[in-house]
Amino acid sequence: MIRAIHRWAGLVTTALASVISLSGLGLAVLAARDALAAPALPAGLSLADLMRAVTAQIPMIEELRRAPSGALTAWWFADGAAHSAVIDPLSGAPLVEAGPDALLVWLTNLHRALFLEDTGRLIVAGGAAAMLALALTGLMLLKRRAGGWGGLLRALPGRGAARVHAEIGRASFVLLAFSALTGLWLTASSFDLLPDTAALPAYPMSVSGSMGAAPETIPLFAETPASAMESLSFPTPGDAQDFYTLETATGSAYIDQGTGAVISEATTSPMTRASALLERLHSGEGTALWAGLLGLAAAGVPVLGVSGMMLWARGRRRGARAPQVALSQASLVLWVGSEGGTTRATAEALGRALSAAGERVHIAPMSG
Numbered sequence: 001m002i003r004a005i006h007r008w009a010g011l012v013t014t015a016l017a018s019v020i021s022l023s024g025l026g027l028a029v030l031a032a033r034d035a036l037a038a039p040a041l042p043a044g045l046s047l048a049d050l051m052r053a054v055t056a057q058i059p060m061i062e063e064l065r066r067a068p069s070g071a072l073t074a075w076w077f078a079d080g081a082a083h084s085a086v087i088d089p090l091s092g093a094p095l096v097e098a099g100p101d102a103l104l105v106w107l108t109n110l111h112r113a114l115f116l117e118d119t120g121r122l123i124v125a126g127g128a129a130a131m132l133a134l135a136l137t138g139l140m141l142l143k144r145r146a147g148g149w150g151g152l153l154r155a156l157p158g159r160g161a162a163r164v165h166a167e168i169g170r171a172s173f174v175l176l177a178f179s180a181l182t183g184l185w186l187t188a189s190s191f192d193l194l195p196d197t198a199a200l201p202a203y204p205m206s207v208s209g210s211m212g213a214a215p216e217t218i219p220l221f222a223e224t225p226a227s228a229m230e231s232l233s234f235p236t237p238g239d240a241q242d243f244y245t246l247e248t249a250t251g252s253a254y255i256d257q258g259t260g261a262v263i264s265e266a267t268t269s270p271m272t273r274a275s276a277l278l279e280r281l282h283s284g285e286g287t288a289l290w291a292g293l294l295g296l297a298a299a300g301v302p303v304l305g306v307s308g309m310m311l312w313a314r315g316r317r318r319g320a321r322a323p324q325v326a327l328s329q330a331s332l333v334l335w336v337g338s339e340g341g342t343t344r345a346t347a348e349a350l351g352r353a354l355s356a357a358g359e360r361v362h363i364a365p366m367s368g
Helices: 002-037 047-057 102-113 117-146 149-153 160-190 219-223 270-283 288-316 342-356
Strands: 061-066 072-078 081-087 094-097 229-233 243-248 251-256 262-267 332-336 361-365
Touching: 002 102, 002 117, 002 270, 002 288, 047 061, 047 219, 047 229, 102 117, 117 149, 117 160, 160 270, 160 288, 219 251, 332 342, 342 361
Parallel strands: 332 361
Antiparallel strands: 061 072, 061 229, 072 081, 081 094, 229 243, 243 251, 251 262
């Protein structure tokens, strides 16, 4: 049964799994690139220090965001046009113009939904479930082939496509199973099947009406590390009724721009934090090494698919199946243990000869 599940799940979903994994490989490469290219945030830099540097360079700043890679991007309006740029965290100066990455957007849409929106998300979820089933059944087959769990730590028997299939499967099992599980979690989250919707602070009904408090005089900004900020919206210059909006991994808050007082705040739930963490781990964003490992595992999926199909096709070419009877009616039972198909082919030939001699033969795999 385990072998049949592994075989047919692989045959049916090889193309889909390859598309998902290769697009994931592309996203992992981009995540590693971004993590390596992002200017490092100095240790001990507070949000107040960062704000002071940025506002000195960009007085009309509207929003500041920190990407998972650590890159800081500022948005502002000047000279009748909107601008955005990645900024230096120390000087606050714009470094390079920011804009949408067309390749990133294309790969993300392919990986998450095959360009088919919600229908595509469900198809990709089905592919992730199949990959998880393949990983688990493959592990069980490897265990049997190696003679137990301890055998998985030693060299595996076999050669050619069978050896390639087994070695890549063993090396990538943990990461592929993790990617499949987190992909299913994120799909459930995208369809609001999990209680992980971020809570928002109560919208301020009134503010102090004053303006101009220096960032370093606002306690929340002075106490918050710059690395903890996810986004910060600045009040519109000259609008005394506007306020700061700060978002971090642990919650969000509205802050009075004149007094620095926290007007209202909301704490992020454990489930929301868990979904955010799993999304970062699934994508590899922020850590080049982790992104590289995910990419290597994803690159192995098409190889597993092709080698698995080669093994299946080789088994099909071994010859016709021997005529069989039910196990309860058999006069002879041939138990077969075969990884590459050679032993199975021998058993089929023997079964045909025995059947021709008048025996009632039943052939069954030793692995179930």
